Structure formats: structure tokens, C-alpha cells
Amino acid sequence: MKAGQEFDVVVVGGGVGGVAAVRKLAAVGHAVALVEDRLAGGECHYFGCNPSKTLLRPIEVFNLAKAVPGVREVISAQGVDVAGVFAKRDAIIEHLSDQDRVASLRQAGVTVFHGFGRLSGQRTVRVARGDASEVLEARHAVVLATGTRPYIPQISGLVQARPWTNRDLTTMTRVPPRALVVGGGVVSVEFATILTGLGSEVTLLARGKTVLSNCEPEARALVAQSLRSKGVKIHFGTELAAVDRPVAGGPVTAAFNDQTVEVDEIVLAAGRCANTDGIGLETVGLPGGGSVCVNDHLQALGVRGGWLYALGDTTGRARLSHISTYHGRLVAEIIAARAAGRELSENELAARDSGNLAQVIYTEPQVVRVGRTESQARAEGFAVRTRTARYPEAVSHLALYRDGFDGWAKLVIDVPTQRLLGATFVGPEFSELAQAATLAVLAKVPTTLLRHAVAPHPTVNQVWDPLLAEESELARYLRPKAKATREPTSESPRLSEPLDLGR
Numbered sequence: 001m002k003a004g005q006e007f008d009v010v011v012v013g014g015g016v017g018g019v020a021a022v023r024k025l026a027a028v029g030h031a032v033a034l035v036e037d038r039l040a041g042g043e044c045h046y047f048g049c050n051p052s053k054t055l056l057r058p059i060e061v062f063n064l065a066k067a068v069p070g071v072r073e074v075i076s077a078q079g080v081d082v083a084g085v086f087a088k089r090d091a092i093i094e095h096l097s098d099q100d101r102v103a104s105l106r107q108a109g110v111t112v113f114h115g116f117g118r119l120s121g122q123r124t125v126r127v128a129r130g131d132a133s134e135v136l137e138a139r140h141a142v143v144l145a146t147g148t149r150p151y152i153p154q155i156s157g158l159v160q161a162r163p164w165t166n167r168d169l170t171t172m173t174r175v176p177p178r179a180l181v182v183g184g185g186v187v188s189v190e191f192a193t194i195l196t197g198l199g200s201e202v203t204l205l206a207r208g209k210t211v212l213s214n215c216e217p218e219a220r221a222l223v224a225q226s227l228r229s230k231g232v233k234i235h236f237g238t239e240l241a242a243v244d245r246p247v248a249g250g251p252v253t254a255a256f257n258d259q260t261v262e263v264d265e266i267v268l269a270a271g272r273c274a275n276t277d278g279i280g281l282e283t284v285g286l287p288g289g290g291s292v293c294v295n296d297h298l299q300a301l302g303v304r305g306g307w308l309y310a311l312g313d314t315t316g317r318a319r320l321s322h323i324s325t326y327h328g329r330l331v332a333e334i335i336a337a338r339a340a341g342r343e344l345s346e347n348e349l350a351a352r353d354s355g356n357l358a359q360v361i362y363t364e365p366q367v368v369r370v371g372r373t374e375s376q377a378r379a380e381g382f383a384v385r386t387r388t389a390r391y392p393e394a395v396s397h398l399a400l401y402r403d404g405f406d407g408w409a410k411l412v413i414d415v416p417t418q419r420l421l422g423a424t425f426v427g428p429e430f431s432e433l434a435q436a437a438t439l440a441v442l443a444k445v446p447t448t449l450l451r452h453a454v455a456p457h458p459t460v461n462q463v464w465d466p467l468l469a470e471e472s473e474l475a476r477y478l479r480p481k482a483k484a485t486r487e488p489t490s491e492s493p494r495l496s497e498p499l500d501l502g503r
Contacts, residue, residue, distance in 0.1 A: 015041070023332075191267055207238065368424065371422030371437070420447060448471050
């Protein structure tokens with residue numbers, strides 16, 4: 001074992017959050033070590049968001065082209081060029097090489113260690129590389145950014161059948177003719193969209209009564225309806241019971257609900273586990289195997305001295321790559337400030353990711369979620385009202401974007417303050433609406449002020465217009481007198497007809 005090396009900060013985990021932290025710390029002059037046992041850049045870059053969205057984009061564009069008169073007449077009816085799609089994906093993930101990324105980090109002043117990092121006491125990390133190991137000492141802080149891995153259910157025959165996880169799906173070199181997707185969350189519906197869009201016959205098993213259980217009911221229904229319209233067979237209230245694959249690489253028989261289905265691959269999207277087992281948390285008095293609980297300065301709770309930090313997926317606060325990046329930059333500022341002798345107040349440089357998280361689900365249609373849903377807000381004790389709209393009925397010019405344009409939106413508003421608590425948008429190309437909604441929720445902008453942020457015409461941003469048109473200070477004075485005697489309700493008048501979930 002080599003003698004210990006000293007750094008100002010040691011970051012364990014080279015995903016997007018860890019990389020963001022070390023780059024910022026190095027930029028302000030700190031000596032920083034980054035420890036990663038796989039590819040520097042992390043799960044999101046090589047096996048998650050980047051490759052999956054690269055696979056989804058051609059499908060989305062092709063389907064858009066088929067829905068635009070004057071374009072659909074000149075495109076092939078055979079579908080996307082799968083080889084071309086895979087070639088673009090391979091370029092985006094740099095052919096699963098982190099050579100350029102490591103070189104860039106080192107040029108920025110970061111010392112990169114390829115090996116498994118494990119805490120071995122206060123401010124100490126042991127890095128194992130094969131039979132060798134070395135000890136890194138941190139003068140100021142250790143940051144845990146170890147991420148997550150796919151959850152593999154304990155089901156008879158499943159492991160032996162070598163099911164696909166996100167790593168296999170996003171780097172696939174062939175499209176399975178038949179696929180069984182296990183899970184009803186964000187990853188599962190995106191995987192089902194990819195597979196069916198590339199020509200696979202897809203069956204989806206959802207344990208609950210719906211897909212996307214954390215979304216608004218209307219959003220769930222629209223996504224399920226869309227998947228079914230593309231040929232995906234969805235089974236709700238269903239769990240995989242047994243799997244049999246007699247020949248390696250051959251067909252797989254899956255049993256569920258007293259029936260069986262034969263497929264070519266099983267794709268697991270049934271959740272993720274924190275990579276905190278085996279990283280030495282017990283050496284600093286913390287339990288391993290679960291999320292590391294942190295305060296809003298991202299310091300691990302239960303560790304004296306405030307020298308241990310965690311970020312992103314490792315904390316369990318949100319398993320989203322953009323939140324990991326945000327945490328990484330923020331934790332660098334916190335550590336740098338404390339290293340300079342500053343005592344931070346409770347709200348200074350505090351993470352503000354509670355209640356305003358933004359997420360895009362890249363199905364067709366896209367789903368944008370920001371802040372709280374109506375049910376979440378009510379469960380937290382808010383008195384809320386909502387505004388909803390259906391498109392293109394509420395904004396007719398949206399029909400120019402494509403034939404069959406279909407969208408829906410909902411705002412969740414706090415009654416006493418008139419502030420936006422949450423927003424959901426469902427529709428084609430609606431992902432670009434996320435930032436405006438995030439700013440409105442984070443800045444606590446009253447809807448009576450937000451209505452003055454006029455969207456240019458003709459743009460998708462005008463989906464906001466019917467939702468905000470009646471948000472006026474004068475509204476209460478302009479109501480018909482007959483309605484004034486009614487009992488107050490937390491639900492505002494809806495701006496569109498109720499969504500027909502059977503359509």
C-alpha cells in the first residue's frame with residue numbers, strides 16, 4: 001500500500017455531480033481528487049439520459065414528420081434507420097471511452113484515480129485498484145457521489161436469464177423482436193417508447209394500477225393511451241412471477257397472472273438501489289446500503305465536524321441527473337466557503353430543491369412535471385385550486401405543428417398566496433416549457449403577476465395563456481353576484497372540458 005496522499009477535497013464517484021464538484025473546486029484553486037471505479041462521466045452520460053434520449057429523438061422526429069402534410073408524403077414508411085440511430089448514440093457516449101473526459105479533468109487540475117473508493121475513517125478514503133491500494137487524506141472534505149444501480153427483483157430464473165437493465169438497453173446493438181418491460185415508472189415508459197419505436201413488439205408489466213403513479217392522473221392516462229395506440233400491451237396490477245431461458249441468448253418465457261409470454265429479452269426498469277454498501281460508511285458511524293441523509297448544506301447527518309458530504313442520487317433527494325449537477329456545483333461552493341473560514345447561516349448556500357423539482361418524461365407525448373401535483377400539495381396541507389386546459393382546443397394555432405396535436409396542462413395554485421405550487425404539461429415538444437414553470441415555482445411568482453409574462457405568437461409557450469387568462473386581481477370583483485353566495489371551493493373553474501380518459 002502506498003503512503004497517503006493529501007488533497008483539500010476527495011470526491012468519491014465520477015458521475016455528473018461528482019464531475020461538476022471537482023471542476024468547480026479545482027477552478028477556485030483547491031487540490032482535488034476524483035475517485036471512480038468505472039467511467040468518468042457516470043451512468044447518465046454513458047448508460048442513462050444521454051443515450052436514451054439519443055435513441056428517442058429519431059423516433060420522435062420520424063413520427064412528427066408522418067404527422068406533417070407535405071413531409072409525410074416524401075418519407076419512407078419503413079421507419080427510422082436503426083443503424084444510423086445506433087451510430088449517433090455511439091458518438092454521443094464516446095464509444096464507452098472516458099479517455100477524453102479524464103484528460104480534460106486532469107487539464108483542469110483534478111487528480112483522477114480509477115479504482116473503488118471506500119471511507120476508512122475521518123477524512124480518509126482508501127482506493128483499491130486490483131491487488132493494490134492507496135490512501136487519500138482530505139484536509140477539508142470528502143464528498144460521496146456514488147449514484148445508484150438497477151434493482152434486480154428476486155424472481156425464480158430471472159438472474160439466470162440475464163435480463164437487460166438500462167445499461168443493456170441504452171447500448172444495445174440489436175433491437176429484440178419481442179421485449180417484456182418490467183416496471184411502470186419513468187424509465188419503463190421511456191424504454192417501451194424506444195423499443196416500440198425501433199420496431200419491437202412490447203409488453204409492459206406495471207405492478208400498480210397505472211403508469212407514472214407520481215404524475216397527475218390525466219398525464220398517466222394520456223401516456224398509457226399513447227403507448228397502447230403504438231401497440232404496447234400493458235398489464236396493470238401485475239408482477240413477474242417466474243422466468244425461464246433454457247438456452248443462453250434464446251427465447252425467454254415469463255410467467256405472470258397465471259399466463260405466460262415468450263419474448264426475446266426482458267428489460268428491467270423496476271427501481272434503483274443506492275451504491276452505498278461497501279463504501280465504508282460504518283467507519284464513520286453511518287449505516288450502509290441506503291441513502292445518505294443530508295441537511296440543506298448537503299452535509300451527512302450524524303457525522304461530527306461536518307466534513308462528509310453527499311450529493312445527487314446518493315442522498316435520495318431526487319434521482320435526476322440535473323439535480324446531481326446542481327448539487328455538485330453547490331457543494332463545491334459550500335466547501336470552498338467553509339474552507340475560507342466562513343460560517344454559513346442556515347439559509348446561505350442552502351440547496352433549494354424541495355418542492356420545485358423539474359422533470360421531463362420523454363414519451364410521446366412528452367410529460368413535464370414541476371413542483372407538486374394537486375394530490376401532493378393537498379397531502380402537504382396546502383389549500384389549492386387548479387387551472388386546466390386541453391389543446392389544441394384552448395390554443396387553436398397549435399394545430400399547425402402537426403396533425404392530431406393532442407395536449408393537456410394543469411396548474412396547482414396556493415389559494416392564500418396565489419403562488420404556483422406545481423405545473424404539469426403533456427404534449428409534443430412540451431419539454432421546453434419546463435424552465436419557465438420551474439422559475440415561477442422557485443421564485444414564488446403569484447399567478448396574477450405571471451399572467452403578464454406574455455408568450456410570443458405563434459409558439460408552444462402559449463399553452464400558458466388559457467391557464468393564466470383569468471388570473472386577475474379583479475376576478476373576485478367581476479364574478480356574478482349569484483355565485484358570491486356559494487360556499488368557497490378550492491377548485492377553480494376549469495378552462496376546458498374534463499379529459500375523457502376513454503378516448
